[in-house]
Amino acid sequence: MTLKVLVCGGGISGLSLACALTQKGFEVTVLERALKYYSTAGAGIQLGINGQAVLREWGVLSTFQEVIAPVNKLTFMRSDGRPLGTTQWDDYFREKTGLVPGGVLRADLLARLEALVPPECIRRGVTVEKVESTKPTPSVQIVDENGDTCVESADLIIGADGIRSRVRDAVVRDEKPPTFSEMEYWCGVCPEPELNDHPTFEQDELMELVGSKKWFLCHPAGAEGARMRVWTLIQSGRERPEDWTDDKPAVEAFKENVDKEWPEFISALVSRSIRHYHLGIYHREPVPTWFRDRVVLTGDAVHAMPPTAGQGCNMALESSYVLANVLAEAMQQPATASDRSDSSDAGARIERALKKFERLRHTRTNNLYALSKINAAWMVAGGRFLTPLKLWWIGTWHRGKENFATRLYEREFVNECPALRPDGSPKTQQPPR
Numbered sequence: 001m002t003l004k005v006l007v008c009g010g011g012i013s014g015l016s017l018a019c020a021l022t023q024k025g026f027e028v029t030v031l032e033r034a035l036k037y038y039s040t041a042g043a044g045i046q047l048g049i050n051g052q053a054v055l056r057e058w059g060v061l062s063t064f065q066e067v068i069a070p071v072n073k074l075t076f077m078r079s080d081g082r083p084l085g086t087t088q089w090d091d092y093f094r095e096k097t098g099l100v101p102g103g104v105l106r107a108d109l110l111a112r113l114e115a116l117v118p119p120e121c122i123r124r125g126v127t128v129e130k131v132e133s134t135k136p137t138p139s140v141q142i143v144d145e146n147g148d149t150c151v152e153s154a155d156l157i158i159g160a161d162g163i164r165s166r167v168r169d170a171v172v173r174d175e176k177p178p179t180f181s182e183m184e185y186w187c188g189v190c191p192e193p194e195l196n197d198h199p200t201f202e203q204d205e206l207m208e209l210v211g212s213k214k215w216f217l218c219h220p221a222g223a224e225g226a227r228m229r230v231w232t233l234i235q236s237g238r239e240r241p242e243d244w245t246d247d248k249p250a251v252e253a254f255k256e257n258v259d260k261e262w263p264e265f266i267s268a269l270v271s272r273s274i275r276h277y278h279l280g281i282y283h284r285e286p287v288p289t290w291f292r293d294r295v296v297l298t299g300d301a302v303h304a305m306p307p308t309a310g311q312g313c314n315m316a317l318e319s320s321y322v323l324a325n326v327l328a329e330a331m332q333q334p335a336t337a338s339d340r341s342d343s344s345d346a347g348a349r350i351e352r353a354l355k356k357f358e359r360l361r362h363t364r365t366n367n368l369y370a371l372s373k374i375n376a377a378w379m380v381a382g383g384r385f386l387t388p389l390k391l392w393w394i395g396t397w398h399r400g401k402e403n404f405a406t407r408l409y410e411r412e413f414v415n416e417c418p419a420l421r422p423d424g425s426p427k428t429q430q431p432p433r
């Protein structure tokens with residue numbers, strides 16, 4: 001049975017889902033408002049073992065490995081550059097999972113995902129205006145680049161249209177806008193050769209500098225030969241847009257302040273960067289319902305979390321993996337009595353699959369949401385008592401071989417990853433509703 005699926009949004013969720021669903025024989029169309037991706041758009045992403053495991057399960061990881069810079073170790077420092085501890089985690093995780101965490105440029109990730117989807121399955125320059133969850137065929141109203149409006153219907157509509165999702169309106173009642181996470185981010189991208197005179201930056205290292213009320217981190221990303229160092233400064237801040245445009249005067253003032261606040265090697269990194277961004281950070285409070293009839297949400301459209309655990313994109317990949325699997329499984333199983341009593345056999349199967357998707361993903365994404373919020377509070381905490389406590393506590397993380405830093409990463413990101421579990425489902429599941 002072939003299902004017609006409309007995926008609204010062609011970001012990480014939409015493209016990864018389209019890749020998985022077309023592999024499984026679904027008829028997929030991605031509706032994306034952007035006309036093209038810009039190779040300079042966005043900064044970098046920490047692609048965890050869990051996100052990479054999904055790509056490996058789909059048999060496409062080798063395509064991505066060319067643009068993923070391995071992160072073999074994690075180093076913490078005080079804000080003046082004095083070391084707090086280092087954890088080498090490459091051997092440990094490679095032995096257990098065959099993978100190590102890595103850094104990828106957002107544009108590389110999107111371009112490689114797009115290349116895996118048949119070109120005729122992606123429609124660009126179309127904006128989703130409204131979705132109706134009517135049975136048996138939900139529909140979507142779209143506006144193309146010429147301003148012409150039309151309505152399209154499908155067996156299933158998937159909202160992968162990010163944190164400000166339009167599809168959500170058809171699923172979530174009493175909708176609230178995204179919540180400002182009380183943080184602003186400064187981010188940038190610096191070509192590695194610019195840092196050749198700075199041996200402090202090791203090619204395969206995620207470096208975190210712990211300040212009072214501030215946190216700075218940087219990691220490698222991108223293909224060998226074109227490698228970049230992606231950095232982020234996290235601090236409490238006033239509400240501002242989350243867009244990725246350069247605000248030049250603010251950036252210049254920021255660079256001056258960096259000289260005063262951070263060690264010389266961080267000033268070098270910031271001032272030699274080729275792109276700088278300044279954005280507000282937002283999240284969505286978790287909601288109990290992820291689907292209505294034959295319209296379902298995934299990725300940031302339903303589980304947008306602050307990026308303070310580096311897991312939004314990894315969760316999007318995991319959700320794509322689970323959603324594609326439950327849909328394929330439901331289509332393959334013999335029809336049940338309730339399927340036959342439904343006016344559309346496919347519709348009943350879809351709803352069963354969506355219920356399972358929601359159940360399998362709720363706990364996992366809610367836990368990561370909570371962790372991101374805890375990390376956010378911790379990263380911007382400071383003052384006379386909290387700063388020394390923070391430094392002492394982080395110093396203890398790195399003691400011993402299988403230390404706290406390793407166990408924490410493993411517990412939070414690796415153990416519950418569906419693509420690393422033999423049956424493809426998380427260990428902790430909520431009871432069926």
Ligand SMILES: Cc1cc2nc3c(=O)[nH]c(=O)nc-3n(C[C@H](O)[C@H](O)[C@H](O)COP(=O)(O)OP(=O)(O)OC[C@H]3O[C@@H](n4cnc5c(N)ncnc54)[C@H](O)[C@@H]3O)c2cc1C
Nearest residue numbers: 009011012013033045046128162299300310311312313314
């Ligand atoms: C500063 C920052 C750093 C981050 N770092 C990390 C990290 O290190 N690791 C990690 O795992 N995650 C990270 N994240 C989170 C990650 O970026 C998101 O979780 C991820 O992009 C979600 O993917 P998505 O496809 O669900 O949504 P999006 O990436 O937002 O994609 C949505 C797509 O839908 C399209 N769209 C939107 N509305 C419409 C419409 N009405 N019609 C048609 N198309 C539409 C958009 O153009 C876009 O292409 C970070 C986020 C930020 C802000």
